[in-house]
Amino acid sequence: MNEDTLPKLLWRNALQAGNRVALREKEFGIWGEVTWQGYLEHVRDFSLGLISLGLGQGDKIAIIGDNRPEWVYAELAVQAAGGVSVGIYQDSLPKEVAYVIDHSDALYVVVEDQEQVDKILEIKEYFPRVKAVIYYDPKGLRNYQEPFLMAFEEVEERGRRFGAEHPGFFEASLSRGQANDPAIISYTSGTTGFPKGAMLSHRNLISMARNLLAFDPMAPGDEYVSFLPLAWIGEQMMSLSASLWVGSTVNFPEEPETVPENLREIGPHIIFSPPRIWENMVSTVQVKIEDSTFLKKVFYRAFMPVGYRMADYKFQKEPAPLTLRFLYALGNFLVFSAIKDHLGLLRLRRAYTGGAALGPDVFRFFHALGVNLKQIYGQTEISGISVVHRDDDIKFHTVGRPIEETEIRIDPETGEILSRSPSVFQGYYKNPAATTETLAGGWLHSGDAGYLEESGHLVVIDRMKDVMRLADNSIFSPQYIENKLKFSMYIKEAVVVGKERPFVIALINIDMANAGKWAENHRLAYTTYTDLAQKPEVYQLLRAEVERVNRDLPEAARIRRFVSLHKELDADDEELTRTRKIRRGYVYEKYQDLVEAIYRGDETVKVEARIRYRDGREGVVETALRVMDLSSGGEATRVLTNCVLSG
Numbered sequence: 001m002n003e004d005t006l007p008k009l010l011w012r013n014a015l016q017a018g019n020r021v022a023l024r025e026k027e028f029g030i031w032g033e034v035t036w037q038g039y040l041e042h043v044r045d046f047s048l049g050l051i052s053l054g055l056g057q058g059d060k061i062a063i064i065g066d067n068r069p070e071w072v073y074a075e076l077a078v079q080a081a082g083g084v085s086v087g088i089y090q091d092s093l094p095k096e097v098a099y100v101i102d103h104s105d106a107l108y109v110v111v112e113d114q115e116q117v118d119k120i121l122e123i124k125e126y127f128p129r130v131k132a133v134i135y136y137d138p139k140g141l142r143n144y145q146e147p148f149l150m151a152f153e154e155v156e157e158r159g160r161r162f163g164a165e166h167p168g169f170f171e172a173s174l175s176r177g178q179a180n181d182p183a184i185i186s187y188t189s190g191t192t193g194f195p196k197g198a199m200l201s202h203r204n205l206i207s208m209a210r211n212l213l214a215f216d217p218m219a220p221g222d223e224y225v226s227f228l229p230l231a232w233i234g235e236q237m238m239s240l241s242a243s244l245w246v247g248s249t250v251n252f253p254e255e256p257e258t259v260p261e262n263l264r265e266i267g268p269h270i271i272f273s274p275p276r277i278w279e280n281m282v283s284t285v286q287v288k289i290e291d292s293t294f295l296k297k298v299f300y301r302a303f304m305p306v307g308y309r310m311a312d313y314k315f316q317k318e319p320a321p322l323t324l325r326f327l328y329a330l331g332n333f334l335v336f337s338a339i340k341d342h343l344g345l346l347r348l349r350r351a352y353t354g355g356a357a358l359g360p361d362v363f364r365f366f367h368a369l370g371v372n373l374k375q376i377y378g379q380t381e382i383s384g385i386s387v388v389h390r391d392d393d394i395k396f397h398t399v400g401r402p403i404e405e406t407e408i409r410i411d412p413e414t415g416e417i418l419s420r421s422p423s424v425f426q427g428y429y430k431n432p433a434a435t436t437e438t439l440a441g442g443w444l445h446s447g448d449a450g451y452l453e454e455s456g457h458l459v460v461i462d463r464m465k466d467v468m469r470l471a472d473n474s475i476f477s478p479q480y481i482e483n484k485l486k487f488s489m490y491i492k493e494a495v496v497v498g499k500e501r502p503f504v505i506a507l508i509n510i511d512m513a514n515a516g517k518w519a520e521n522h523r524l525a526y527t528t529y530t531d532l533a534q535k536p537e538v539y540q541l542l543r544a545e546v547e548r549v550n551r552d553l554p555e556a557a558r559i560r561r562f563v564s565l566h567k568e569l570d571a572d573d574e575e576l577t578r579t580r581k582i583r584r585g586y587v588y589e590k591y592q593d594l595v596e597a598i599y600r601g602d603e604t605v606k607v608e609a610r611i612r613y614r615d616g617r618e619g620v621v622e623t624a625l626r627v628m629d630l631s632s633g634g635e636a637t638r639v640l641t642n643c644v645l646s647g
Contacts, residue, residue: 004179005202007043007080009244011174014040017247020221023069026254026262034069036247042069042156044170047077049159050108051173053132057082060185062101064088064119065112067226067252070136070152072240074110075230079183079202080174086185086197087231089578091571094119096578098126104185104197104429109133110152114140117149179203185429186233186380189577197429198380200233207422208383209241211404215390216350220247222269223347227252227259228277232579234355237384238272260284263344271348274355276580278362278373279486281343286489287514288342290521303331307368314367315394336369345371352376354385355579357460359483363396375399377460381444382406383423387458398457408458409443410451416464417450418443466584468499474556476504478584481549481557488545489514493569493576495587496559497595505598506562507591508542509533509569515541530621533564539628546630560630561598566607566623598627 003012013022018037025032034042050061061078063071063085075085086104088097090112097119101109109130111117120133135141136152163170183202187195226239239250248270253262263271289300310328313320320328340346351366354376366373374389377399387408389400402408406421424444427435438445449461461467462477469475478496485494485506492511498504510533518541519526526532542564550558569575575587588595597605605625 001175004206005079005174005177005181006183006205006240006244007076007174007177009206010036010040010043010076013244013247017220020247021249022243022247023072023250023252024266025069025252026258026265029254031251031265039069039073042073043076043080044163045156045159046073046152047080047159047173048162048166048170049155049157050077050083051081051169052158052162053108053155055081055083055108058182059083059108060086060104060106061108061110062086062088062104062106063110063230064092064097064116065090065110065136066256067228067230067235067239068112068136069252070110070112071230072250074134074152075184075240078108079181080170080177082173082176082181084182084185084199086187087229087236088187089229089231090116092578093572094123098123099194100187100197101127101130105129107131111135113137117141117144121146177202179206180426182426184236186236187231188380189579189581196431196434198233199426199429200380200383201426204383204423204425205236205241206245207405208237208385208403209245211406211421211423212237212385212388213242213246214404216388218242218246218248218270222246222248223251223266224248224270225251225253225259225263225266225268225344227256227262228273229578232355233380233384234272234274238270241383260344264342265344267344267347269347269349270351271345272352272354272376274579275353275358275362275483278353278358278366282362282365282487283489283511283514285339285343287517291517299331299335303327303335304368306331307336307370308364311364311367315396317393332370339369340371345369348372350374350391352388354378356581357462357479357483359487360396361484361487367394367396377458379444379446381425381438382419382421383425386419386421386423393455393457395455395457398453398459400458401456402458408452414464415449415451415461417446417448417458417460419446420444470498470504470556471500471502472556474554476554476557481506481553481559482582484549484552485545488548490518490541491545493582495569495582495584495591497588498557501599503560504557505595506546506559507587507594508546508562508564510538510542510564512568529568530566530623533566534623534625539564543628543630546628550630561627562630563594563598563605563625563627566621566625603627 001008003009014036019035021033022036022039023034063074065071078085086106088100107129109120117135132148132150134150134152134155138151180201180203182199183205184200185197186200187197224238228235243250251266253259289297306327309324310320351371351373376385377387378385386406387399387402409418411418420443447464449464449467451459462479466478476498481496482494485491490511491508493509495507496504512529515532515538519532524537546559546562571578575583577583594605594607603626608620608622
């Protein structure tokens with residue numbers, strides 16, 4: 001049987017290494033193991049169960065839930081039956097779920113638990129074509145009587161009966177699959193509107209894995225922890241495509257909250273995470289160091305500069321002096337190895353970051369620790385990756401060089417990054433106009449601005465629509481400034497504004513955990529996020545961080561004024577995508593009055609925010625903010641806050 005589809009790769013792995021561990025899942029504090037043979041059996045039974053329910057060639061199933069073995073069973077099962085899998089982010093709002101299910105024409109929906117079942121029941125009227133909703137965690141669902149609800153095990157049992165009555169049916173169905181058959185519909189982030197469904201074939205997904213692993217090889221049995229949403233192309237890339245291609249072991253955490261602990265237990269060899277995960281790790285280390293003993297602080301502050309110097313030699317491809325190598329080895333023994341062990345990175349051979357730009361400060365931090373962190377560049381429409389750093393050729397201001405079978409060029413007129421490879425998608429589902437535009441001239445148009453260095457490295461500047469000019473025509477990149485701000489342990493999110501304006505301003509979200517810890521250490525009392533964010537002392541803390549960033553920016557791009565927002569930017573409020581990218585246009589529109597007040601020079605700005613409590617009640621927070629003007633000297637800016645809760 002040809003190995004040209006993902007289910008066929010599973011078949012091969014089961015034949016060649018049937019008793020080796022393919023998957024692990026932690027439940028009730030115990031890691032349970034699934035062999036490659038067991039993996040195949042689950043996929044076979046669920047696939048035949050779906051066929052017995054009426055699933056046909058080209059039909060779609062939607063899957064929503066946390067990372068669990070049942071997710072990958074369901075995805076491969078529908079592909080083995082000739083269908084297409086559609087992933088949905090587990091924290092999506094009901095209206096977002098309804099849009100994807102309806103737009104993708106899904107006939108079946110696989111969900112994790114009662115929470116997701118309730119979500120589906122709330123919006124079932126919006127997708128009447130759905131024939132069955134299949135859940136794999138039955139807790140709390142005993143008294144649900146809806147006829148279209150089915151347990152995952154029930155479908156598998158149907159499949160076993162169907163297989164007994166139709167011997168050889170699964171193998172025949174598997175063999176009919178072709179490389180160019182659609183495998184998944186992966187919905188884009190939707191930063192500028194409704195998400196688009198990118199159709200990716202088996203050939204797209206397998207060629208991406210093959211070409212990535214050609215120079216970054218993984219070994220059979222290598223450990224990988226799957227904790228990012230499987231609806232994201234980045235997690236599909238590692239947990240399915242790469243794992244099936246090489247035969248690595250995928251581990252599923254017990255809960256999203258236990259990921260740090262589970263990472264330490266597994267000690268993975270490979271990690272792939274978006275910037276927010278690496279930024280959170282940096283914040284964690286910084287906070288832990290501040291709370292550690294005097295001696296640990298001394299060692300950390302003494303050896304981190306050594307680590308940075310060592311990293312710089314690596315970036316410059318120059319041999320480090322013998323004295324520096326000795327000091328680094330000592331620092332690794334006393335400091336770096338302990339930090340890596342605490343983060344679960346001790347056995348790591350390679351770490352990837354992608355999905356958005358990673359700030360250079362964060363990048364240098366991990367290389368100072370000895371973590372082989374490399375930037376990946378790509379997008380959903382090219383199966384997740386087209387460019388990556390090589391181990392011996394890392395420049396933190398670039399995203400690396402193209403992988404095998406991938407061509408990159410820059411549009412000479414617009415500066416847009418264009419790509420061509422076997423991993424480029426088949427088109428957007430039910431959107432031929434957008435497909436034609438994105439694939440114009442036979443090249444994938446990324447929407448990103450960038451340039452190629454003489455070394456072949458690609459430098460990504462920003463989204464083309466986000467590269468902005470001030471009123472005096474000075475160019476600046478909001479994302480670059482935002483990333484530098486987020487290196488601060490006290491800043492979780494930032495939105496930089498300045499297009500066609502006289503200067504740059506910033507809207508800042510504090511990191512509640514770290515800023516709260518700082519406040520406690522300084523005996524500063526607070527009640528809520530809003531209260532803490534508006535403390536004069538916190539404003540001065542943020543001022544110091546903004547001034548640190550300004551020192552590294554050109555004069556024209558420096559932040560002149562900022563506010564500490566009264567609420568966190570939230571995907572549920574449509575301010576962020578589900579992968580935590582800023583929906584810049586929406587944020588600019590929502591906070592337009594605040595932005596105008598800042599530019600007018602108002603000292604105080606009144607804002608309102610509607611909040612929803614856990615019991616379903618709603619309230620309105622009215623807050624009077626003062627703008628921090630960095631040209632006003634170092635005196636503490638008094639921030640008056642008046643919170644009124646109603647509802």
